[in-house]
Amino acid sequence: MRKVLIIGIGAGNPDYVTMQAVKALNEADVFFIPDKGTEKAALRELRTEICERFIKEKSYRLVDVKPPRRATDFTDYKSNVETWHGEIEASYERLLMEELADGECGAFLVWGDPALYDSTLRIIEKIRSKAGFALEYDVIPGISAVQALAARHHIALNRIGESVHITTGRKLAEGFPDNAGSVVVLLDGDQAFKHVAGEDLDIYWGAYLGTEEEVLIAGKLSEVMGDIETIRTQRRQQNGWIMDTYLLRKPEA
């Protein structure tokens, strides 16, 4: 039996790591460290930093993983993502087979929470369901960027008794959901808030949440969106990458 731990390490701040994650870190023999190129070098560093800081009881090895890249030329978003996940699946299956001995425990460190817009869990479940070897896995939740955003802005995600809608930039571009008091947007590379700029909305925006580079901006969307775009462009150039998220909501009546 091979075991895999999918460990949420929180969004940016190593102090977001839970006691449960620390225990899991100390259980793994092998850490699979995805290398997504220079853009994400900072994230790679955070992962190795977390291993060094929290693993006290055990020797372990790091295995570099070069995940297949998603095709940038496609017509259907979903099938594009599914093809990509299939390629990752095949590559991860080989990896678990070759790098993990029977009886050993491997770990994937997931930025934020493995349950939110991350594919590791889905890929490992697919491998488990059809791999030619016995595999079990466990999932350790982590503090997501959504929660870091709310905590750092000192706001609740929900209005009293109302819903919270968590969505993607791609979906927001189709229109502002009308059935939720608050809308959180993730995976937005195109500043999709521009598509709803005509509506009377407050925005709470954050980038590099939990890290020393953290930037927070809050205000009326129409008034601060220019600042957000400027700062986003600047910081992205300076750092070579950016991860940001935001909450939109109609002003309190």
Added chain:
Amino acid sequence: MRKVLIIGIGAGNPDYVTMQAVKALNEADVFFIPDKGTEKAALRELRTEICERFIKEKSYRLVDVKPPRRATDFTDYKSNVETWHGEIEASYERLLMEELADGECGAFLVWGDPALYDSTLRIIEKIRSKAGFALEYDVIPGISAVQALAARHHIALNRIGESVHITTGRKLAEGFPDNAGSVVVLLDGDQAFKHVAGEDLDIYWGAYLGTEEEVLIAGKLSEVMGDIETIRTQRRQQNGWIMDTYLLRKPEA
């Protein structure tokens, strides 16, 4: 200056506590422990257990808080909650004034994440904005029941590229949201899933998440809802209280 820390302690499992929360616990002079009657005695115990387990560097005192109870007879839900919050606000303001010396740090330990369906943050912000004394506060995110649910069921909250809608039992009773792949329901005392039982939905249900009493049920809503109702009633009687949450979604096409 008085300081207040609003510390998310995670949903049930003391190992959900983050390193950041441990640091915050060791910063507080006073912990305000709400006593909501026998029903929530188990939650009160978890709070004191967390203090005992994680505070090593500091002496501290526990102050029992008897929050005003919400009126059960009302016409408008929102104004009922607002009145109740106003009463809690007045009582917490007295508490911070009387129990916290100038320069001291007090803490509220919030089950799950303070940003999700918890009023502490809103109440402290209202007190800060108009109290007759200087007050600052900080918010420490915690693993929410939503995340514990997903981790324990080994599922992602979102379908690929789709939205996640987090709502209440009250809202779900008005109808199933049509713009999200996945709907998470919290604060449901009436098993509101019965209102959508006619739809083809999968349910992932969990109670006492993260604790030794944890119960998980998953399956087609129409097939397992009877089991959920039976187990929910049994366990509620046995334990004197229950906290549960669930995710609903349409089966994968």
